[in-house]
Amino acid sequence: MKAIVVEKPGTVLLKEVEKPEPPAGFVRVKVKSAAICATDLEVIDGNIPANYPLIPGHEWSGIVDSVGSAEDEAWIGKRVIGSNDVVCLKCDACRSGNWRYCSEFEEIGFRRNGAYAEYVIVPAYGLCELPGQVSFDHGALCEPLGVALGTLEKAGAKFGDTLMIMGAGSIGLCMLAAAKAMGIRRIVVCASTGKRLEEARNLGACATIETEKEDVVEVMKGLHPGGSDVVIDATGIESCIQNCLKIARKGGTVALAGYGRGKTMSIRMDDIHINNLRVVGAGNNWNMHKKAVSYMAEGLIDIESFVSKKLNLEEFEEGLAMVRSRPKGFIKAVFQF
Ligand SMILES: [Zn+2]
Ligand SMILES: [Zn+2]
Structure with a gap:
């Protein structure tokens, strides 16, 4: 599959990588939209803890195309967004809902490969269905709206x-x-x-x-x-x-x-x-995706004006440059697939 890979801080390439297979408890999402976040620039610049080489991207939406466990088969073909938090689900923090405090916490797009790619692997427990009236681009923005x-x-x-x-x-x-x-x-x-x-x-x-x-x-x-x-x-x-x-x-x-x-x-x-x-x-996204998508679906929050630039992966350098320079009127650039 095609993916944008940060080989090491400062080195970003569009390259062909192996299409990932979902392990048990995870699903593979065919990415439909992935927004570029200013935090991704921090990952590219090496200012934030990350595992390199890394595919960035934590603001995404897509369609589930493969699952790692038979019990998750109902997700196949569904339009989804989801949490980026990969956690143990067993410790006291996880059981109280504070996934970010889990000692095994790893975030998709930082410690794990993210959504600047044709496919991304995400945990099944963090998925939310994306209602038909919410576009994939708006779905991707449920992450910053959740923050x-x-x-x-x-x-x-x-x-x-x-x-x-x-x-x-x-x-x-x-x-x-x-x-x-x-x-x-x-x-x-x-x-x-x-x-x-x-x-x-x-x-x-x-x-x-x-x-x-x-x-x-x-x-x-x-x-x-x-x-x-x-x-x-x-x-x-x-x-x-x-x-x-x-x-x-x-x-x-x-x-x-x-x-x-x-x-x-x-x-x-x-x-x-x-x-x-x-x-x-107030440093994290605390599992607010579901709330964010419900508010969008019910028309309570309209972020139509946020998507100022649509790109394909080949145009990633232009997208990253826009996020860096923030031209007048620019809010968000999204990769569309
Ligand atoms: Zn972000
Ligand atoms: Zn935990």
Whole structure:
């Protein structure tokens, strides 16, 4: 089969590899759509723990074409999305539903081969059927939408809260789309440049702030007087997180949802201590695929505008370059098969 392989950090090739066979408990999915995520660039650049050579890709949808166990035969021919979490299902963490805490946790697209290929092997226990009214491209985006839903849930965001989102990457915009559906009020989206802020306004942000040009803390005082109920950092950048801590209201919540690349940072303790902030880590996708796909199927969340570029595998260099440079108006590139 054709696959995009990261041979080692910095070396990416389209090549012919052996079509994988599903072991017991796993299925083989004929990939129909695979979205390129900014995290995939971290894998390509060697900034994230991964097993090389590796086929990246953790945002996917497709059709089950082969199963490793007879008991999973009912999946054959079904349109699916699914969890990327490969876990033991036996330990205390797994039994409490916290697959990400499993000591044997391995993620498809990072430690295991992912979906930048004609076929991907995924665990049968993580599959969800993709309803007919949800396209394969939208199905692939259930992964980042699931990250957004999980973050809002961990932040305790609820109907009527005010929200500021730092970062207008695809995760930041997924959070905006999900938060709108949840009845969150006066959502402000901030980004260093204005390239994606028009998209944020189209998706329903009440205001946007270009942080290279405006003082975000000062502007927020006018937009959310008294501070924001919930602030989400989707950047992982020190100066952005420092500002988030100043923008939350006293007793409010700051959720950290951006990848910190192993860096340390300095914070003003009093911003958290004196203001009684709740600072929560929101670092994973927590089995939210099923919720994400139901919301899409019921028309509660519309991410039609997210798919800005459709590519085939041969055009991978163009796709990766777009994700790296983020041209104006670009949100997501998807490989279609
Ligand atoms: Zn992703
Ligand atoms: Zn486990």
